[in-house]
Amino acid sequence: MTGVVFVHGTGVRAASYDKSFARVRDGLERVRPDVRAVRCFWGEEHGASLGLDGASVPVRTGNRGAGDPGFDDDGDPLALWALLEAEPLAELWEFTETARGDDGDTGFAPGRMDPWETVADKVRALSLAGVGDTARPGLRRLVADLAPALDGAAERVADEISRELGGAPYTEGVGAVAARAVFALALNSAETAGDIDALLPVDGADRDTVVGALTDQLGGADRGGVVSRAARGVGGRMLNSYLSPLSSLARTFRGGITRGSVPAGGDILRYQARGAGVRAAIAAAVREAADGGSPVVLLAHSLGGIACVDLLADAAGPPPGVELLVTVGSQAPFLYELDALTSLRRGAPLPAGFPRWINVYDEHDLLGFVGGEVFPGRVTDLRVTTRQPFPRAHTSYFAHQRLYDLLGPELPR
Missing domain, CATH: 3.40.50.1820 (Alpha/Beta hydrolase fold, catalytic domain)
Structure with missing residues (x-):
């Protein structure tokens, strides 16, 4: 053999x-x-x-930013997923900013159910039941890895929608955005909770199947993970907001970063x-x-x-x-x-x-x-x-x- x-x-x-x-x-x-x-x-x-428990690592503090305003995903779906790897809620944040608008019109009538609360309730009810029933072993493993972290990820996204969009005019397209945010958060949580030493292997087809199933439960479309207009707009601000403090954080927490x-x-x-x-x-x-x-x-x-x-x-x-x-x-x-x-x-x-x-x-x-x-x-x-x-x-x-x-x-x- x-x-x-x-x-x-x-x-x-x-x-x-x-x-x-x-x-x-x-x-x-x-x-x-x-x-x-x-x-x-x-x-x-x-x-x-580190055989001497990090004795060679200096302890330093400082504050020097290093942002890069130049960002252009050029319509590439990988750009969106790279963005969500860095910050799982980035696309949702940009979506909420766009949905709120600047005209002050909430579009909400007293006595009626806020549509965003309905969306938030659907997000909280997301499930992976049946998604892993497939002959694809990679998909089954991905679902098994994500399942324990799904509820926490869904709750966080639902809370974000309720807090940031409550009372705002309803805007189409939130289903796919919320589904991607839940997936990215659950994946991040699964890797942290699993105490493994490397990123979980995830095939793009398996990822899109899971995100598609979550999107369907939210009544959305855009199952292919296509970069949204919101994601294109958030790129430059995202890099400035999150990469600028990185130098300072890296210095402050250098010991832990080095050990990791x-x-x-x-x-x-x-x-x-x-x-x-x-x-x-x-x-x-x-x-x-x-x-x-x-x-x-x-x-x-x-x-x-x-x-x-x-x-x-x-x-x-x-x-x-x-x-x-x-x-x-x-x-x-x-x-x-x-x-x-x-x-x-x-x-x-x-x-x-x-x-x-x-x-x-x-x-x-x-x-x-x-x-x-x-x-x-x-x-x-x-x-x-x-x-x-x-x-x-x-x-x-x-x-x-x-x-x-x-x-x-x-x-x-």
Whole structure:
């Protein structure tokens, strides 16, 4: 039975690896039930940590803004979701400002039910029941992750609508805006409450299905996540309002920010200086997968792809049994171009014994690179589209069902 060794990337610890491994296992099982997923979790033993409890971090305060008034989403739906990643209520705030208007006419008649209270009540009643009843495992997992946080997110959006729009003339289009706000808040809450180490992988199609179901319950339209006029207007003010204080906040809370960023950034630095342990962990997982002569596939994300390329290009030769390397959202070709790979200098070809290499990337993932032009004839680049903005595009590959459809026929039997 072919063994697929899943090698994680930077910043991953036990909780997020377990979630990602389950996604990979389920995705592979759907397209190739004859393969076996094999764990390769190196983050705990070989990942970075502040060994002196942050003794090197200075305590500083200050106040210097750094805003950027230039913002133009150009009608791109990813711009809206990138905005909601930064502030889930941003679009709703702009909507309420537009709906209130400047003429002072409330449009509300005493003795009649305020239409905004009706909207708020519908938001509070939002449910994900039945949304996860699907053959798509990524959608089922997303619904399961969001469900515990939905009520709190819906209550917050409903309160915002009641407080800011009560008594104002009713304006069409609030359904889709409210649905996106609830989704963004619930996702943010799920990640915080889950105490995981990375952004939850979310495929754009699954996101739009959930948002569409919520929009339908609110009697709205605009199911495709299209950027609204409100979102286009809020961009410049949003950046000024929220990015300006960032410098000050970053200085004030530098210790916590540094500790939070250590797994992601520190793993990269530690690998460059002490990467032998990671490569040894991968080699051990290959030996386990190859037990009995089974073919082995290395499926590696981000930094894991760099480590696999270094292992397979080492002068000692690749571990026996590896027939296919699949790098996903990896920087290995980029590091080769920088002459920064450990085992392969720029200008040197891939060794003759290097296995077949498939490199998967998403154009919206700023940490994903292509290898076909770097290693002509030795790398096959496959582009996928998770329909997520960066940085979530970098973490969402393994929630994207198309990835497994592409890989299924490529895995050795």
